[in-house]
Amino acid sequence: MKVVALEEATLTLPQVAKLAKSGTVILTRKGKPLAAVKDLSRSDWERIALANNPRFQELIEDSRRSYREHGGKNLEDFRRALGLNLKPKGRRRGKNIQR
Secondary structure (H helix, E strand, O other): OEEEEOOOOOOOHHHHHHHHOOOOEEEEEOOEEEEEEOOOOOOOHHHHHHHOOHHHHHHHHHHHHHHHHHOOOOHHHHHHHOOOOOOOOOOOOOOOOOO
């Protein structure tokens, strides 16, 4: 993680983005954190959008709260209700992706 004080910074935005490839860059103003720049080149847009969407976060928290208060159904219950095998076959494995 690198810290860049905006008052002393001479870096351009492309230079900050290049720095972020090796770790998060924290931008500060008057010694206090103002923003973070993180390399997202290996992330998918949907995950980023949902992680930063207050409505989605609220939906997830409502679901977790409901589960804590009322419980839920397990996978076997759903399989039984749908008339599916209770013991699924082995999982398929996707291609091994090198990163």
